[in-house]
Amino acid sequence: MKKTTLAGLAAGIVIATASLGVATAQETQPANPKMNIYRATPPRINDLVHTKLAVSFDYKKRYLYGKEWITLKPHFYPTDTLRLDAKGMDIKTIAIVKNGQNIPLKFKYQDSLSLAITLDKVYRNNETYIVYIDYTSKPNELHVKGSAAISDAKGLYFINPDGTEKDKPTQIWTQGETEASSCWFPTIDQGQQKTTAEIAMTVPAKYVSLSNGKLTSQKVNGNGTRTDVWKQDLPHSPYLFMMAVGDFKIYKDKWRDKEVNYYLEPKYAPYAKQIFGDTPEQIEFYSKTLGVDYPWAKYAQIVVRDYVSGAMENTSATLHGDYVQLTPRELLDAGYDAGRSTIAHELFHQWFGDLVTAESWSNLTVNESFADFSEMLWAEHKYGQDEADAHNYAGMMGYMGNPENRTKNLVRFNYADKEEVFDGVTYQKGGRILNMLRNYLGKEAFYKGLNIYLKTNAFKAGEAQQLRLALEEASGRDLSWYFNQWYYGAGHPTLKIGYKWDEATKTQTVYLTQTQDGNGFILPMAVDIYAGGKKTRHNVWMNDKADTLTFKSDVKPDLVNVDGDKILLAKKNDSKTLDEYVYQYFNAPLWMDRMEAITAATPEQGNAGARKVMLAALKDKYFGLRIQAIKGLTMGNDDVRNAAQPILMDLAKNDANTLVRASAISVLGKMKAAGMMTLFNESLKSQSYAVQGAAVNAILLQDPQQGLTLAKGFESDNKGALTQALVRAYATAGGDAEWPFVSKQFNDAGLNTKFALMPEYAAMAGRVKNPAYAQDAISQIKDLGIKYKPYGVGPRVIELITVIKTGREKQGDAASVKAANEAIAAMGN
Template structure:
């Protein structure tokens, strides 16, 4: 599972923009009694063996009519009872199957969430039994309990079932994680359960279906429907069951002799290869790296509408939100974004999560930390070590910036709700911890450990202790210290590093100080010393909060590089001089060596050494650092500007990375130099939306009237950042002539895009000369604020509406001012 719910990031930005205080966020929350509950691994009284489903759908009622035959056996102790999770269902018949006959059983349905069944006899663990259930699932009548990671938990979703929503396809799909599969079939809905599966879906014949495993048969029915039967013949957990139904076009690829397929809306089907075509290459890389070939019958990926999270690793059938669908033009600027890192993340789950599954949600790290880790190793393999380090560092920063994350253990046996473990600790911190361990053990031992873990626990469950044992078996090293520190403890080191050279004794001393509260972290690290034209590596350990390292040298070193592999999970204050950072940029090899040097240079641009670093970094081998250097330039400094401007012009026209070209154009645009106008106009011919957006913005800074004319020509084919640039240009100087474009694109945009563009949209709403258009905009802002009030969107929306009211009063537009007042009141009253 990966989550792309970024609403909270918008709220932070909005609070800054509109000046609303966030002081209340610093108030300590009251102690939650649920946090004191120990979340044990669910008891196994009965084990799932096989689950057979026969389902059909009522599109009008949003019901699913199901028949189930679930085979179980006692786990160890004899039992005469069974409890199944079954959320919000109408349970018509529950029976035990004996000699082909259904013998009714007594059952009690408790709180519409679980059913207690009295079996016909006492069963022992050497005998199995099959229960038949006739039921109706009513997902739309369930009370949702969504979370930040998964915004809804009704399990089964009917999308535009009546076909009344314009430009939206009719679809059905499921979402099982964490425990929502039991909203569409009765089961023991725990990750510690494993079962084989057979699903028969009867659907309108015009639709295609997808489920786990293989398509075993298709039967055309006389009533215009078709019954597709899918069989998953290797065991997996109930939350990984999936179904999807709709008008999808299927592109069939392959890996070795296994089917790899991509299910897309017809509009995007021509681009299936561009979107997903690298999947077989990733399967091959993971199979070879892990020493365990892709374990399932096939691998499919499907893109659906209105998905409640980012993507979901259903066994052999990953489901993606629509954000991964893109045209070739949109993919020009994607690089490792626009869903590509998500694609590899979900694929790695087919081993870590599906093949071996976390025994409980407390141990979610053995699923999600590994999927996060996989994003780094694929970036490293495909795009180079700098790209991998960039991704890994970005993950660490996401964790370090997240309030309260330093108080949470990676393995958590206490939580208020299981959804809470889907966070930056489990994902980003967990992935960084695995990369640290890979560095400590070395690739060979690390991947041997993963191979042992996967083979030992194949088609079963795992937890962090089994992972530790596998790494210890592979490496021969005791790793209790590592797991106790990083898996069963919270936080991270806050490390101060300072240096002292004693010329009399020719001694370099490095002072290390951990300043975090709580535990002391044991930190193995590499220290590289550059002196006399050579580099010497020292492997050292920091074992206490205060430590010092001494090195006898023939002369003062040019650089002492602590954590030379730049792999530690640490918040660092490294007190190097600018000269040392300059040396580091040109001599130390890692992405973060250069990153840190650019940061240091950015703060001291009046100094020649800093200028030297920044100008050199404009041509860094890694595009991300070229962009970082471009954005860091202080173009008000004459020396910087004179040195950088010709390089920026060169990059803007020739760099092989479109994001670098866009960044260069953006920086040149801020100079408002008329001599660059031809360069900007030439950039409009680029196929890159990012380059076009930067060029349009630059032209707008020089000549807003000309930008309006240019914008008109870009309206026919725009997306993403180009759409945002058009809205910004039109919001600044456009008239009612541009309003229909702005309104329609804002209305049709994703939630995140609406948040990103809300301020500019509001500005144009207040300024446009037609009252009817203003009232259109007010209604749009009101609807957005009410829908996402729980995320705090109401506060910036009310501020924007207040500004709009003031503008309309000045324009003597009483009707719009009144509409703004009414919208504010509706937002305020909304619950």
């Protein structure tokens, strides 16, 4: 599962790189007594063996009509009872299948959530039995809670089933994690359960279907429908079952002798290879790295509308939200995090999560931490160490951004609700912990340990202790200390670093102090000493909360680089001087070395050394650091401006990365320097929406009316940054005539874009003449604020509604002022 993200409100809440539920600004929540409840792994009374389903759909009623044959056996002890999860269904028949006959069984349907079935006799664990169930699933009549990762949990979703929503396809798809598969078929809805499967789907003949495993047969019926049979011959967990139905075009690829297919809406089908084309290479890379070949019959990826999360790793058939469905122009501006990392994440789950599944939600780390780690692993292989390190750092900041994360163990046996485990600790912190472990053990031993873990537990359930044992077997090293502090403990070190050079004794002293509350962390790390034109590495251990390290050196070091591999999951308060950071930028090799130096130099651009760093960083080999430097320039400083302006102009015209070009144009636009309009107008011809958007914004700053005129010319083709630029232009210089466009863009936008557009949307709503427009904006912003209030957006939403209120007061619009006051009151409750 890859979670949806909330990028944040401009100039307000920033939840960048964090997921919903991993916000940097959290409202204080009262202590929940349920947090003290030990969450035991559910007992296994019966085991699933095989699940056979025959389903059809009622689009008008939003129903699934199902017939099911479940093969089971007692796990160990004899039993004459069976409990199945079945949420919100009509149960018509439950029977035991004997000699081809259905013999009715007695059952109780408890709270319309679970079936307590009395079997026809006592069964022992060397016997299997088959239970038949005739049922109707009613997902739209079921009200169940989602999570930070999954915003809804009704299991089965009918998208635009009546075809009444313009420009939206009619689709059906499922979402099983955590325990929502039992909303569309009765089962033992536990990750530790494993079952083979066969699903016969009767669907409109004009549509295609997708499910787990192989499509083994298709039969055209006489009533405009077709029955497709999908067989999953290898066992997997119920939450990984999936179905999808709709008008999809299939792009057929392959890995070795296995099908690799991509299902997209027809208008995006021509771009399938550009979106998903790395998949065969990824499968090969992961297979070789892990020493375990991709285990399933095929691999398919499908993109659906209105998905309730980011993506889901259903066995052999990953389901993606439509944010990965991009045109070539959008792909020009799409960095690794704009879908590509998700594709890598979900594929890695086919091993960690699908082949070996977390035995309980307490051990979700063996699923999600690995998938998070895999994003960095693929970036390292495909795009280089800088991309991997930037991604790793973003994950660490996402975890640290929420103070609540500091209090949670990675393996968590106490929680109020299982959905809470899908958070920044399980994802981002867990991924960083695995990266540190790889660094400590070395890649060869680490991957050998993963190989042992996967092969030992294949088609079964696993937990963190089994991972520890596998890594110990591979490396020969004890890892209990590592797992105790990182897996079974909470928090991270806050590391204060100080330095002292003694010229008389030629001794460099490094003072390390962990200042966090509670116990200290054991930290193996590299300390690199740069002196006399060479680097010397020292591998050290910090075993106490305070440690003093001493190193001999013939000359005073130019730089002492603690955590030379930049691998520690720690907040570091480093007392390096600016001169040392300048040296670090030009001599230390890693992305974070350079990022730290740029960060240190940014506020000090009156210093010649800092300016040298900033100007050099404008040409850094990694595009993200070029952007950081561009955005950090102090253009009010004459020395900076005179040196940087020609470089910026060159970047704006020629940089290979469109986001760098857009950033350079944005800075040049704010300068309002003479002679720039030619550059801005030329940039309007770019195929990049980001570059075009930056150019529109720049022209808007020089001449608002010209910016407004230009904006109108782009209304028929705009996405992303260009859309935001048009909204900004209309909010700055437009009026009621432009409001319908702005309102539509806001309403049609995805979550991240909505929050990015919200300041301009609110500002314009305060200015337009029509009170109905203002009241619609107030309602839209209020609804978003209430929905995402638990993630810290409340104060900023109130601020924006107040902006609208102030504008309406100036116009004497009492009705809108009243609506604003009511919205603010609703946000306060």
